[in-house]
Amino acid sequence: MANPLTSEEMKSLRQFHVLEIGAAELYRTNRRWLKDEELARTLKEFGDVEIEHRDTLRQFIAKYGGKPAWISHFARTGATVVASLVNLFGVRARLRFECAVERKAVRDYTMALEMAKNEELRSLFEKYRGHEQHHIDVMTKLLERGRS
Numbered sequence: 001m002a003n004p005l006t007s008e009e010m011k012s013l014r015q016f017h018v019l020e021i022g023a024a025e026l027y028r029t030n031r032r033w034l035k036d037e038e039l040a041r042t043l044k045e046f047g048d049v050e051i052e053h054r055d056t057l058r059q060f061i062a063k064y065g066g067k068p069a070w071i072s073h074f075a076r077t078g079a080t081v082v083a084s085l086v087n088l089f090g091v092r093a094r095l096r097f098e099c100a101v102e103r104k105a106v107r108d109y110t111m112a113l114e115m116a117k118n119e120e121l122r123s124l125f126e127k128y129r130g131h132e133q134h135h136i137d138v139m140t141k142l143l144e145r146g147r148s
């Protein structure tokens, strides 16, 4: 097995795994009902990135001898319910909500980077934070474009 992680590092891995399960569902839910094809494509692209995050974090947990958080078994259903509710308020509400979740992810990855010492974990968190920031930037532009 790889060098052990501190309990804090393992805890953050498990938390990010849950967060990324939710993020993947958020982008998937009701996407095929979107009328704007470009937006649907963009959200599909983002969703694929979140699936990659989710699955890699899951592999990291196993690699370092941990188990996913119990709540991860319910995260998918929970996120689908929340995403469906948000969708009732329209596309802009959806984008704003997705942006808020991404901002939380960026904040959490930044906090985790202040604590994590393991190099492999750090480079993963840094890479993922960059992806989430990119998602925020694109959606912010989409929201601004819709305003004009």
Ligand SMILES: [Fe+2]
Pocket (backbone or CB within 6 Å): 020, 023, 049, 050, 053, 105, 128, 131, 132
């Ligand atoms: Fe992610």
Ligand SMILES: [Fe+2]
Pocket (backbone or CB within 6 Å): 023, 046, 050, 102, 131, 132, 135
């Ligand atoms: Fe993201």
